[in-house]
Amino acid sequence: MKKSDLYAVIMAGGSGTRFWPLSRRRRPKQFLPIATERTMIEETFCRISHQIPLRRIFTIANASQSKMIRRLLPQLPKANAIVEPCARDTTPSLILATAHVYLKDPEAVVGVFASDHLIVNVPIFLKKLQAAAEAARRTESLVTFGVRPTFPSTGYGYIHYSRDGILKFAGEKFFPVESFREKPSLTTAKEFVKAGDFVWNSGMFLWRASVFARAIERFAPDYHPYWERMLKALKKKDRTMLSKIFEDIPALSIDYALMEKAEHTLVCAGDFGWSDVGSWSAVGDFWPRDENGNARRGMVISIDGRENIVYNPGKTTALLGVEGLIIVQTKDVLLVGRRDRDQEVKKILEMLAKTGKTELI
């Protein structure tokens, strides 16, 4: 048996408001230089392309996002930017993307990656990625990366794993998954952290295309007809049919639709400096900081400024006695807010929508 190839699917269809005013409806986080000076999707693509040849890297996003992807990633073969017929959740997207790979090689391994996450330690990530691909090749399992929690987050899903039945591939441990847990309450999150056998669901998955097909059939049988029809539509290159099927698939995340139900899933420790960079506050950990904890893009001059996050590239920001602020300057909007209230940025958007200032959303 030939060694099955590793393909990558970069999920780039997301949208969000948490990085407003830098992010806008038409330019979500993955297309912005949030964590570094390159856009997050460029970082994701470059990281993966160290190990996976360009022709085996796919992106999946809506039509306008796919246009932006082609601009940002001109190296990517044009056909590899898979266009979602409409905005759905991750299950329809992954059925479509995995079916693409399946038709090329049903035994190929598909690695699914978010386009807007940060990985600090790329060499370790690549080593673990090889090992996870090996696990997917050699087993009938869906494989995932779990991140050791550093605090009882209520913003992530958790994976409960077993310390028994550990498998090893390429020197890395793979733990059998006991269960997937939705975003918990704070009390529950604290219990998870204390228990020690819970990790955050990073949203990265690996599976052989054929294993995915069988897992859908067995654990998410409602979706199996769509899978079958999707394969047919792709084979026929019938776009109308493909759109119709895509729209018919219940919009659900892959966690709910499949991962929570599948058996024999394996999880590997994603200890490579992973972050979903979920808010302005979070970037404070990744940007250059001065001795008073001011994280910044652009020059900052400070008199008693502490623990601020300043995005004003190419310009100078002067801080005078301010603490714990988010300061974000864009061409048309300036945001000045408290770091500990960064989750309320969406309220500003609601207000803009109400007052008809939709061009700023």
Place this chain on the structure above:
Amino acid sequence: MKKSDLYAVIMAGGSGTRFWPLSRRRRPKQFLPIATERTMIEETFCRISHQIPLRRIFTIANASQSKMIRRLLPQLPKANAIVEPCARDTTPSLILATAHVYLKDPEAVVGVFASDHLIVNVPIFLKKLQAAAEAARRTESLVTFGVRPTFPSTGYGYIHYSRDGILKFAGEKFFPVESFREKPSLTTAKEFVKAGDFVWNSGMFLWRASVFARAIERFAPDYHPYWERMLKALKKKDRTMLSKIFEDIPALSIDYALMEKAEHTLVCAGDFGWSDVGSWSAVGDFWPRDENGNARRGMVISIDGRENIVYNPGKTTALLGVEGLIIVQTKDVLLVGRRDRDQEVKKILEMLAKTGKTELI
């Protein structure tokens, strides 16, 4: 005796740092739209020109400032923008400017006005200005406006006046000045306010040119030779000589050099909504404010933003939970500071100077 004409001298040579980053070395406060949407010198000029014909309005400032004045006030006859040969304090400037008027008409009344103060109630100001001109015409006094203190400021000089010997001109009361007092300590300022017969020195003066000449001779005799020589240089139109004299005059404010020493000075209540708009905090009283006390130039959208001062014209500023901040956006610099520390803006300038970022000063 013909009714003597009223001339205006607008003092526009000042510089300062308190409105940085909007104000810069080459563009001090008087050339900026600080209080309203017009520059402060335009406001001053327009206010005065309701009552004084253009040919009798002079400005005095250094060469580069005078260039800016001609741009901002194209109506002003070119020769009326008097150029200071070098940067000195107000005494040399007022000797030069008053000598200009003296040579046209020694019995003319000269009104001296700061170019960067705000007057809210212009009709009352103009009425009082007429009365003060009348007082200057009819007496041998230097005449000034004093502002009733609203708090024990340590940032203004005070004028102690007498309740006896009140004169009346054009229906307005003029109080004999007991003494001029330099910027006091807080304790002293509180005593002044409590006493009730102290007013702030507004820096506005009126005098007949001949009265000024005699006052210099009698109360500031050290300056009298410069006055005489200045008249000669102006008569001869000898610029080199004029520059030489100007540079020789001790650089002192007119308060120290003359007003504190002169006798028979009169003060009139400047109750026309006067403010020197001395800091970013002060503009909060003059700009449009929302229901949460956010004073603003430019659109502001706010979630729990209170008592902030926002200068970001033509753009949108979003506030999230912040209170008591000064936010000033310019082309190259953004300032975010605490309102109660606005006096420390100069520290930022010192830091910029130290780090060689002089283009931002």
